[in-house]
Amino acid sequence: MNVMNKAAETKYLSRFRQVFDYIDQHLDEDLSVETLSAVAVFSHYHFHRQFSEIFGISVHKYVQLVRLKRATHTLAFRDHGRIIDLALACGYEGPEAFSRAFRKMLGQSPSAFKDDPLWTSWYSSYQAVHTIRIKHMQLEHTVESVQILDVAPIKIAVLEHHGAPDRISDSIRQFIDWRRQHRLPPGVSATFNIFYSDPHQTRPADYRLDLCAAVTCDIAEDNEFGIVNRTIPGGRCAVLRHVGSDDNLEQTIRFIYAEWLPQSGEALRDFPLYVQRVKFFPDVPEHEVIIDVFLPIQ
Numbered sequence: 001m002n003v004m005n006k007a008a009e010t011k012y013l014s015r016f017r018q019v020f021d022y023i024d025q026h027l028d029e030d031l032s033v034e035t036l037s038a039v040a041v042f043s044h045y046h047f048h049r050q051f052s053e054i055f056g057i058s059v060h061k062y063v064q065l066v067r068l069k070r071a072t073h074t075l076a077f078r079d080h081g082r083i084i085d086l087a088l089a090c091g092y093e094g095p096e097a098f099s100r101a102f103r104k105m106l107g108q109s110p111s112a113f114k115d116d117p118l119w120t121s122w123y124s125s126y127q128a129v130h131t132i133r134i135k136h137m138q139l140e141h142t143v144e145s146v147q148i149l150d151v152a153p154i155k156i157a158v159l160e161h162h163g164a165p166d167r168i169s170d171s172i173r174q175f176i177d178w179r180r181q182h183r184l185p186p187g188v189s190a191t192f193n194i195f196y197s198d199p200h201q202t203r204p205a206d207y208r209l210d211l212c213a214a215v216t217c218d219i220a221e222d223n224e225f226g227i228v229n230r231t232i233p234g235g236r237c238a239v240l241r242h243v244g245s246d247d248n249l250e251q252t253i254r255f256i257y258a259e260w261l262p263q264s265g266e267a268l269r270d271f272p273l274y275v276q277r278v279k280f281f282p283d284v285p286e287h288e289v290i291i292d293v294f295l296p297i298q
Contacts, residue, residue, distance in 0.1 A: 153234040164204035269296035
C-alpha cells in the first residue's frame with residue numbers, strides 16, 4: 001500500500017473511531033444508524049454495511065454489546081442493578097424484552113446472572129467488541145506523560161486470584177462482598193491490583209492477580225474470604241495515568257515497558273507492576289475510567 005492510500009485509510013478509520021467514542025459517551029441516548037452515520041459523516045444508506053464489512057459485526061450488535069457490558073457489570077458488582085432501569089438504559093421498552101435478549105445472548109436471565117453469573121458466555125459474546133477496541137481505539141501516550149514519584153509503603157488487604165483470567169470476575173465479586181462486610185468501599189479504601197503474570201505469556205491455570213484494598217490495621221487471616229495481609233513496598237515508581245476502558249489497559253502497560261523504560265535509563269525494582277483504580281466502571285462511563293499504572297524502579 002502506498003503512502004497516499006495508507007493516509008486515506010487512516011483518515012477513513014478515524015471517522016469510525018469517532019463513532020466508538022460517541023457510543024461510549026451516549027449509551028443512554030439515541031444510537032440509531034442515522035445518528036451514528038451523522039457522527040462519522042457517512043451516508044446512512046451505506047453506514048451499516050461499511051461498519052459490518054470492516055469490523056465483522058453489525059453496528060446494532062456492537063451497540064447492544066456495549067450496553068450489555070454496562071448492564072452485566074451493574075448486575076454483578078453493584079447493589080442498585082434494577083432490571084427495569086437496566087432495560088431502559090439498554091434501549092428496550094421494558095424488562096420483558098430486555099430479559100429475552102439477555103437470555104438469548106448469555107443463556108441466563110438478568111436475575112439469574114445477578115445471583116450467579118456465567119462469565120464464560122459473556123466473555124465469548126463480548127470478544128468481538130474487545131478485539132475492535134484493541135485494534136482501533138489506540139491510546140496516545142507520550143514519554144513526557146510518565147511521572148516519577150516516591151511512593152510510601154501501602155498496607156493492603158489482599159484476595160489472591162489464581163487461575164484463568166476469565167474467572168477474575170468471580171474473585172472480584174468475592175472481594176466486593178468482603179469489602180461491603182467491612183465497610184471499606186473504594187471511597188474509603190484505595191483499590192489496587194498487583195499483576196504477577198502476563199495473560200498472554202502464562203498458562204491460564206498459572207495466572208495470578210492480587211485484588212487489594214488499602215487498610216490501616218491487620219485483617220484476621222482465618223476469615224472465610226481468604227483475605228491476607230500484605231504491603232506494597234515504598235520506593236520510586238514510574239506512574240502513567242490510563243483513562244478509558246480496561247480493554248485498552250494493556251496498551252498503556254505495553255507503552256511504559258516498551259517505549260518509556262528503554263528511553264528512561266531507569267532500572268526496575270524487584271516488585272511487580274501494579275495499578276490503582278481511581279474511577280470505576282460502571283459507576284462512570286468507560287471513557288471516564290481512571291487507572292494509574294505504577295512501575296516500581298530503583
